[in-house]
Amino acid sequence: MEIGLRLAVSLAQIAAVMGVVMLTVMVLTLAERKVLGWMQDRMGPMEVGPYGVLQPIADGLKLFFKEDIIPAGANKFMFTLAPILALVPAMIGFAVIPFGPSMTIELFGMQIKPFVISDINIGILYILAFASIGAYGIILGGWSSNSKYSLLGGLRSAAQVISYELNVGLAIVGVILLSGSLSLVKITEAQAGGFWNWFVIAMPFPQIFAFVVYVISSVAETNRVPFDLPEAESELVAGFFTEYSGMRFAFFFIAEYANMILVSCVAAALFLGGWNAPYPGTILGHLGLDALAWIENVVWFAAKVYFFLFLFFWLRATLPRLRYDQLMRFGWKVMLPIALGNIVLTAIAAYFFPR
């Protein structure tokens, strides 16, 4: 009975988070086209619904009813497996993201944390572990399609993801040194009490360099412009998902957007104080409405995440694609030394000025 109830609550939490993520993906597909349109002095999609707001639903229906084609000579098993291998790791990382304040509520005599599915003590490592599994979907999808464009896209992606994952991992070490924990909830709690406590500018050693390395590397890891070489349309048609259609294509598409949301959530939680407001406490809390303070926290978290998502669109509208050798040189010869130097300096600062 106890276990059944706990399972039901967990499943409800998972369903809620998945729902929010899928809804955000839907909003993002429209937002990206609209924002790109405005930046390029166009209107963006205008046909479906008032002002084009129903476009994601039309896109979803189209993908759902499209014929599912498996190319001749493709490895059928791997071809089917690859989109799932891409999507599942992208969604599973949200299990440790704290969307709101770390409070517990009593429900049916159980302690439940409403804003995080599972606060495990290795939270950030868990996200890194599953982010690295996402590469398999891309590589195997490219390999199994039996097409040279797909294979080249998959190979490029393998090299790129490994190179930039290293930088992501090293960039967050500084934050872990300062907060003394791997749990995202504890890291966020360590940044409470105003924007001057956020790790991006916090004393004793501001993580501004780590922040820049993290943001650039996470753009590369999610295969977005200007690092979208695995799917560079002018060279590789569509890269690793050239041969995919219908729902399998949609899986890759959703995985890319879910990964964008995930890295934005991690960036917000690690560097910009997560759910903490930029001033001490919350306005609703100061007004005596402590029970409603969580609304303000959640809104701040969403605002930070959407700031990063806007940054993704902004980069796409602004920057041209890198050449492949430039991408590799930049990753290994510029980002890696900066991240390593940041670890050394942060460790020295954390030793002499413990928080």
Next chain:
Amino acid sequence: MDHIFFFYFAAVIAATSLLVVALRNPVYSALSLLIMFFHVAGLYVTLHAEFLAAVQIVVYAGAILVLYLFVVMLLSIKSEERYHSQLPVAGLLGVMLCTEVILLFIQSRTGAAAPAAADPIAGPGNTEMIGEALYSTYLFPFEVASLILLVAMIGAIILAKKDINEPVQ
């Protein structure tokens, strides 16, 4: 409960390890290796070594195996037949190893009781404990390991680099 999980993980690890060497398609082998890494990580979690579990996936599944796949795809080997004529040797070695394991198992049954499973560590977390042990008790082995890795790295650079002053032939 712990036993059920242990036997599940152990069975899958054994089965997928066999598949890694038995399957003809190297990409399938890599995939069963991936499944094995995940179950080894699961085994670490049942032993309350969460940090090791995460590092197992990050390092082995996330980096090393991706490189394996990379090489397999670059060489575009459809299926490799060269190494499948070693059945007699492999069988002999397998039987010997199996005998040793069974002998050890019988001895441990009659001898001292097996050490109890690790209890969850109270106080400082698993990650802190590993860091503490690595940088105090095992500092020397740790430094030696990093030196070996450094040597390997320098070796790779020397193998790959071109001599600028070398005359063009």
